[in-house]
Amino acid sequence: MASALTIKAALRWPVRILIIWLMLVSQVSLSADMAKVVVMTSYPQEVVSQFEAAFEKQYPQYKLEVLWRQSRDAMAYFKESGQPVDVYWTPAQRNFAQLEKMQAFQPLNLDLDGLPAEVNGFALREGNHIATEIAGYGIVSNPQALTNAGLTIPRNWTDLSHPALKGKIALPVPSKVGYAPLLIDILLQGYGWQAGWNLLQAIAANAELVTSGATFVSDDVASGRLLAGLTIDFLTASAIANGAPLQFVYPELTGYSPAHLAIMKNTGNLEGARAFSKFVLSEQGQRLLFHPDIRKLPVRPSVYANKPAAYFNPFEDNPSFVYDTRRGFARQDITNALFDAIITLNLASLQKAVSAIQDASNQSGPDASEVVKATQLLHSLPIDEAGAEAIRTLNPAEVTRWQRIMHDRYEEAAKIASPH
Incomplete structure (x- = not known):
């Protein structure tokens, strides 16, 4: 009996092996029929996975292969690697500008009907690259912590200069935090050079500086240690999606950081690259940006007709402020x-001067001679806008000189405001 069972089992093995072999052959055949589309990006997995699944469902003939590279690593890869990339898709504006100069992109040759060329001065397509989403700048706050402190939610940049917020604002340093340079220049262009720096000084007087790890803004505000911060929407959106007690407000004067897509000149799969690009910009692809794990601002205005409740629409209003992107980058x-000379490297002296001026104003009134004189000295910048824009090569010695000038002016302003 045992011998008969053994024989039957042995007879079944070839059949099992044949089935496994057929399955492997079919998988190899299926893989051979699917053309690979290589996409380089810095987007996190929760973003890429949504687009990957939806794209491969709509275009089953293609298989997405993702290369994750941060901005600096991406440029090194393009310059040094001979391996082809089909699509570059990432929020790295300066990389796209540099790659355009290198003539590294194919013409898109896509139907761009329904896709605007700009929003409030922020270009959505230039050369052979095009924006696929935009991130907006604004204020993150902790509503409950503010209520507990007897304060209201800040809705404009000027609200962050209120003395009651002293020590409770997170301010990112543009030389250290990737999204911050554009944020700072939005204030400089929106309010004007002098008024913009005056406002930044006033905010800095209430602030802790964020020099690395941009998510620290949301973390510190969510914990209640700080009450509000200047940031970009998608960082806060992900924190809110994970249960953080935060609220994000787009001030009336705001701006955007577009993320772009381009087809590489050395693509090994031009049709696949165009298929992926077309999908990302399509109604279906753009609606994916509303997903709770993504929460980006689409660049196709028509999809906002079905946006989630209270979702911001950058195309609804036409504010008088129009940002000059080229000027900002230049x-x-x-x-x-x-910013480093006026604020980062002189924060203690700046805060001391502002505190002294506020005390003098409370005691003698805002029109008191010492208050006026100290305020004028506080706001006396080391260089005007025309002089700053005329600089072609930044000299570290000049930056040190600016720092010393501002330090001396802050110290003198504090003495004038509090002579005793």
């Missing part, structure tokens, strides 16, 4: 250095 290194 002077970015200078404004970053000025």
Whole structure:
């Protein structure tokens, strides 16, 4: 009996092996029929996975292969690697500008009907690259912590300068935090050079500086240690989606950071690259940006007709402020250095001067001579806008000189405001 069972089992093995072999052959055949589309991105897994699944469902003939690279690593890869990339898709504006100069992109040759060329001055397509979503700048706050402190939710940048918020604001440093240079320049262009720096000084007087780890803004505000911060929407959105007690407000004067897509000149699969690009910009692809794990702002205005409740629409209003993107990028290194000289490297002296002026104003009134004189000195910048924009090469010695000038002016302003 045992012998008969053994024989039957042995006879069944070839059949099992044949089935397994057929399955492997069919999988290899299926893989051979699916063309690979190589996409380089810095987007996190929760973003990419949504697009990957939806794209492969709509285009079953293609298989997405994702190369994750941060901005600096991506440029090194493009310059040094001979391996082809089909699509570059990421929020790294300066990389796209540099790659355009290198003539690294194919013409898109896509139907762009329904896709605007700009929003409030922020270009959504230039050369051979196009924006696929935009992130908006604004204020994150902790409503319950503010209520407990007897304060209201800040809704405009100027609200962050209120003395009651002293020590409770998170302010990112543009030379250290990736999204911050554009944020700072939005205030400089929106309010004007002098008024913009005055406001930044006033906010800094209430602030802790964020020099790395941009998510620290949301973390510190969510914990209640800080009450509000200047940030970009998607960082707060992910925190809120994970249960953080936060609220994000887009001030009336705001701006956007577009993320772009381009087809590489050395693509090994041009049709697949165009299929993926077309999908990301399509109604279906753009609606994926509303997903709770993503929460980005689509660049196709028509999809906002079905947006989630209270979802911000950057195309609804036409504010008088229109940002000059080219001007902002051209002077970015200078404004970053000025921020460090005026604020980062002189924060203690700045806060001391502002505190002294506030005390003098409370005691003698805002029109008192010492208050006026100290305030004028506080706001006396080391260089005007025309001078800053005329600089072609940033000299570290000049930045040090700016720092010393502002330090001396802050110290003198504090003495004038509190002579005793």
